[in-house]
Amino acid sequence: MKRLFLFIFACSLLSPSFSQPTTKLSAGQIKLKLKKLNVLTSVLYVAAHPDDENTRVITAMANEKLAATAYLSMTRGDGGQNLIGSEIRDELGLIRTQELLAARRIDGGDQFFTRANDFGFSKSADETFRVWGKDEIMHDVIAVYRQFQPDVIITRFPPTTDAGHGHHTASAILAQEAFDISADKNAYPELASSFGVWQPKRLYTNTGRWWNKTINENTPGIIVVNIGNYNALLGESHSEIAARSRSQHKSQGFGSAGTRGNQLEFLEYMRGDRATKDIFDGINTTWSRVKGAEKVQTLVSKAIAEFDEEHPEKTVENLLMLRQEILKLEQSVWKVRKLKETEQLIQDCMALFIEAASDVYWASPGEKTNVFFELVNRSSLDITISKVHASGLDIDSTLNLPLKNNIPVLFKMKRNVASTNRFSGPYWLNEPHGPGKFVVEDSKMIGKPENDAAIQIHLDVMLKGMSFTITKPLIYKWTDPVKGELTRRFEVVPPVFVNLNDKVVIFPDGKSKMISVRIKSSSAAVKGSLRLQLPAGWRAVPEAIPFQLKEREEEQLKTFEVIPASNEITAVLKAVAEVNGKSFDRALQIISYDHLPLQVLMPEASAKLVRLNLKKEGETIAYIKGAGDDVPAGFRNMGYQVWEMKNDEVTAENLKRVDAVVLGIRALNTNTRIRFMMTDLMEYVKTGGTLVVQYNNNFDLETENFSPYPLKLSRHRVTEEDAAVRLLKPEHLVLNYPNKITTDDFSGWVQERGLYFPETWDPSFDAILSMNDHGEESAPKDGSLLIAKYGSGYYVYTGLSFFRELPEGVSGAYKLLANIVSLGKPKQLSPVKGKVKSR
Incomplete structure (x- = not known):
């Protein structure tokens, strides 16, 4: 095999690239994309958080109905819990954003967001709108409607309390109200001037069985979608694809098993024109909806009919003619959408590989970087690179570089990162933000899931006398001895x-x-x-x-x-x-x-x-990890040594050497060995130790035997971080020693008071605190901090959100937690040799 090496140095310029590993489509996947060229309709799925979307419906709409399909999530999931690490709030929102994008890469959908911040569980839409600012989030929803121009809106939740979460209800209300005003040019006129106006055809709710238990395929007015059909071109059923998509929500623990066979989803009418049998009834899904597109439909049908699975490049000539016809059309969302699809299909049919990789994964503005290019045309068609430009690298070069069949073209160049480049990083985190929404100064970014690549390379190519531009991001790539070739984005950073x-x-x-x-x-x-x-x-x-x-x-x-x-x-x-x-x-x-x-x-x-004037008793805390949190760092900050015990280190002998044992958040849900530790832990308490169990979900417990006395968990929570706290037992040791705790110590808490409080408990427990959200005065929550004497020690169960408060430096949370682990008499213990890991 002949290999062509071309080296271009300072006087010439070039560069392409990819931020994900460069993957090429199979013939079946290309055939599906060709068929999608002939379908002109779109669906927008709307809900509140990452993981709220029904990946089964999205998969079916994108891969069976072949509609342009997208998910609009109001938030990035910043206020949720994290089952894979200790990141919370903004960092968790970034993880869950990327999990959504990973899901969309599998199920074929696009992704949008508003500026709304997930500030934690909300009990009403009214509260949600007060925190978010309804008008501003409505602005963002309208922007997505007018930009994406969906024919069909599908909401995940009803606009009632049946949705189970204030954010859920709010997402449905926003979707419906936006449906009513999106076509009004006087509503958000600045968006109308940018995108025009748009009226979706209909809005349906993807009815859930938890609020509509009797629904079935015979329910009047219900549209039924079979999401279990097998897709021969993809080699999987849509429900199997959807399970892989759903399983990307790993930080939420939503791994899903693939299923096979017919499965039904139900859509319930809410707004617009009613459908009778199919959600696209009465919607023109052909090219005839676009003025002047008479030839386009014929050309697409010809490309599909003549597609050769073993020689996809034979379709390129049809695609080039199709591209020319699309370029003649008046400007519209379908012109932009189908032109992009067509140009990508040309590359797919040619198996065209274009990549530009820096020799470093970051550089600062003004710094030089080497960029290595690999271009391979794996088809018999002649293609020429005529120009390369990248403002982020000060590149603007005219070339005449032919790419011959399967002959790699490799070259290197060295260029300065433009001094005008901004530092990389998630755009919605560029500015400080409050609890309700992110601050986005560039209005063009609103709705986008993430930043564009820091450096984008544009290549003008000539193919059969026609020119178009291919854009790739600059990457860094390396080979891991276990995982193989890996890539990451090139970043612009400070020196x-x-x-x-x-x-x-x-x-x-x-x-x-x-x-x-x-x-x-x-x-x-x-x-x-x-x-x-x-x-x-x-x-x-x-x-x-x-x-x-x-x-x-x-x-x-x-x-x-x-x-x-x-x-x-x-x-x-x-x-x-x-x-x-x-x-x-x-x-x-x-x-x-x-x-x-x-x-x-x-x-x-x-x-x-x-x-603050903080006192503590004892020296050593044993911490048994749960879902992951930064509470051990909080203990170290208080002056404790922290032994983060591995499962096999939780023994009766080791427990004798610590002053208190604390279980990490959701340890009862996530640690599969926790049931085998309970005997030793209870004996530790009985003989004088203090055991603190932090919050857990009341389902999927690894053991029901986690307390010396009966204790029933619930989903009760207090979501208002400033909710009044009442001291039920002000004389109790935990509120007096070694630090005096008053209601002032509950000032400055963030996101919530706590979550998943016990609902009932044995009289052996002392309930220390009482609290409730606004409007729930008749049903106060008294289970946030329960303490029981057991033998000569103390057992504590608490749903207070210490895992959120300690990383935010909330002084009252530090004082109260110090008191909790200081319960009982201080002990004189021998040092823990080789076990205590202090910072």
Whole structure:
């Protein structure tokens, strides 16, 4: 095989690429996409969160009905729980965004979002709209309607309390009200000027059996969708594809088994024209809906009829003629959509491989980077690269580069990253935001699931006398000895990162603490100084520390002595690096899971400073991991040593060596060995220990025997973080020793008070606190903190959301948790040799 090597250096320019591994379609997949070219209709599925969407319906609409299909999620799922790691809030929202995109890559849908933030469980749509700001989120829904132009809207939930969550109900209300006004040019006129107006044909609800238990295929007015049909071109049933899609929601624990055979979904009429048998009744799904497209339908049908599975490139000539006819059409959503599909099909039929990879995975503005190109035309058709341009790399080059059949063209170039490039990172996290919605300054980004690639490469190609442009993102790729070839996005980053070692630093008295900052170079050589920005009255010694990083990726740890002020305060500490007269204050955070593209976040390099008079008893906490949280870091901040016990370390002998044992959140749901630990744990309590069990779901428990006395869990929760807290037993030890707890200590809590409180409990338990959300005064929740004496020790069950409060530096949460683990007399224990892992 002849291999052509072409090296282009400083005087010439080039570059292409991909952010996911470059995958090529099978002949069956290409055939399905050809058939989809002949279908002109669209469906928008609407709900509130990642994992709310019915992947079975989306799969069937995209792959059987061949409709342009998308899911509009009001939020990114930031307020949920995380079963795969300790990320919560914004970081969890990023994970769940990527899980949705992974799901859509499987089921064939597109993805949209609004600016709404998932602020946690909400009990009513009214509360949801108060927090979100209804008008602003309605703006975003209308923007998606007018941009995507769906014929059919399908909501997952009804606009009533049957939806079970205020966000769910709100999503349905927004969908219906947007349906009513999307065609009104006076409603959100700025969107009308950008996208025009649009009136969907009908709106149906994907009726769920939990609120409509009697529904079946014979229910009057119901549209039935069989989502279990087998798709021969894809080699799977739609329900099997949907299960793989659903299983991408790993942070929610929604792995799903594929099913086979007929399965029915039900759609219930809500708005617009009624359908009779099919959801697309009365909708023109052909090219005749587009003015001047008479020839297009014929050309598409010809391409489908003449498609040769063993030689897909034979279809390219038909596709090129089709492209020319589409270009003649008046501007419309269908022109844009079908032109994009056609141009991608041309590449698919030619098995055209175009990739540009940098030799580094990030660089700062103005820095040079090597880019390696691989171009392969795996067809007998002649294609020529005529121009390459990429403003992000200052590339603009005219070429005459032919790509011959199956002969790789490899070349390298070195270019500066444009100084005008912004730093990478999720666009919705660029600005600080409140609990209700994200701040997005660029209105063109609203609705988009994620940023475009930091560097996009555009290649103009000539094929049979016709020209079009192929756009690829710049990537970095490497070979893992176990996983094989991997890729990640190329990122534009600052020349240095500054990471504080702790997100929260507790000063329990007036003594100073040593605070470390890890400074890391993203460039070849960086020199400057590092400073801390502190609140008034606080001091850092020294005031500044010089640094010199000689190599890319080099790290240094710099330590300051921070001397607090005497008054109790919660404030913010920032770390700033000064380089060549410029200030850089970005930290580096990597989120890496096998089922998702690697995510790079660059948040502000800051930490919470909490000065409070905190007392504690004991020295060592054993922590048994559940779903994952940062509570162990909170204990270390209080001055405890934390032994994060592995399952085989939870033994009677080891338990004797600790002052308290704490189970991580949802340990009873996620730790399959927890049932075998309970005998030793209960004996530990009986002989004088303190066991703290944090919240769990009341279903899928690994054991029912987790308490010395009867205790029944529920789904009760208090979602208002500022809900009044009443002290039921103000004289109880836990509210008095070693720290005095008052209702003031429940100020400043975030997202919620707590969740999944016990519903009933044995009289042996003392209920310590009472609380309720607005409007639930007649049914207060008293089960958030239950404490029982068992033998000579204490058993504690709490649904209070310590896992959310500690990372936010909520002082009252630290004081109360210190009291909980200090229950009982302090013990004189021998040190834990080689076991305690303290920071």
